[in-house]
Amino acid sequence: MSEHESLVRRMAWPETVSRAVGTPIQPSVVYASPDPDTLDAQYEGRASGYTYAREGHPNADVLARKLDQLEGARDGLVLGSGMAAVAAVLMGLTRAGDHVLGGDQLYGRSLRLMREDLPRLGIATSLADPTDAAAFLAAIRPETKLILLEVVSNPTLRVADMEAIIAGAKARGVLVVVDNTFTTPRGYVPFDHGADVVVHSVTKMLAGHSDATLGYVAAGDAGHHKAIYDFAVTVGLTPSPFDCWLAERGLYSFELRYDRAEANAAALADHIAGLPGVTRVLYPTRPDHPDHNRAVALLGARGGHMVSFEIAGGRAAANRLTQAAPNIAFAPTLGDIGTTLSHPASSSHRALGVEGRAALGITEGFFRVSVGVEEIGMLCSEFETAIRAAV
Structure with a gap:
């Protein structure tokens, strides 16, 4: 083998009896498996391993597990931005003919998604005041699939009547999705109050240094998790390994x-x-x-x-x-x-x-x-x- 031919071969990671204290960054787009049988086992869940970064990578998983601890969740997903997390939930869990009800003081881009994009796809939307639980619950329709709430609204800092709304939604079989970006799990843990799905813009307080753009979503139901994951992977809402590394470092403080x-x-x-x-x-x-x-x-x-x-x-x-x-x-x-x-x-x-x-x-x-x-x-x-x- 010539010198130039050897340069294009990847080197094995050095073996060591010690371990890195800081989390390594793994920027690889693709992961090599030993044979087709092993690859089958990975895709079928019989073996643990990575295949292609769009489907998951180590830095995203390390960050997700830390966020899971904060939110009392399991198998949360880290995505490319907070709006990627919101979109993955709304697109993964709804279909034409469904209705989505949102708080009327959602983040501006969430409002745009509700008002402009979902209706184009045959998903009806409406907004109501979450500080008035009776009025909000009255806006639920027979075809309402889910509601999207922020505990504390952006930017007027109104506080939603979470307890009454969640109880009313549960009684009607409607999923409750909580954007917990403002409050963070330090202030409010949605799953403890009956929420079905939690989303975050990790970009904000969790990462904390304005140098990483990421989102997070966790669902309590395995079927909902799969639907959200499948949509996110299909449209490529992939988080950057470097941004995941930065956000994990931010979480320490x-x-x-x-x-x-x-x-x-x-x-x-x-x-x-x-x-x-x-x-x-x-x-x-x-x-x-x-x-x-x-x-x-x-x-x-x-x-x-x-x-x-x-x-x-x-x-x-x-x-x-x-x-x-x-x-x-x-x-x-x-x-x-x-x-x-x-x-x-x-x-x-x-x-x-x-x-x-x-x-x-x-x-x-x-x-x-x-x-x-x-x-x-x-x-x-x-x-x-x-x-x-x-x-």
């Missing part, structure tokens, strides 16, 4: 980050509420929150790491505020280790139009803050400077 950010959020909400020109502050455990009693009953003291507020002055004031806060990233994301600021009217909910946003209480002066782990005195000072400059 998740509880520490969440608790610090949550404490900061509660303090920042109180500080902003006392500033001139602020017309509203929304934080679930504040006594003036419209769903305060429900939030405390459902989440206890876990108000989360998100704060929303509104200032007077419209778009001009909004521009002044962001320009006066150069050290706070103005970016349409959440869950970073550092504080980020977003303006739903120009980002996540821009597609709803002025009237659609107004119906949800989203004005040009409305901001959403994903609070990070910085020193709280510094955060309060920066927001006070920015708000005073704006109003």
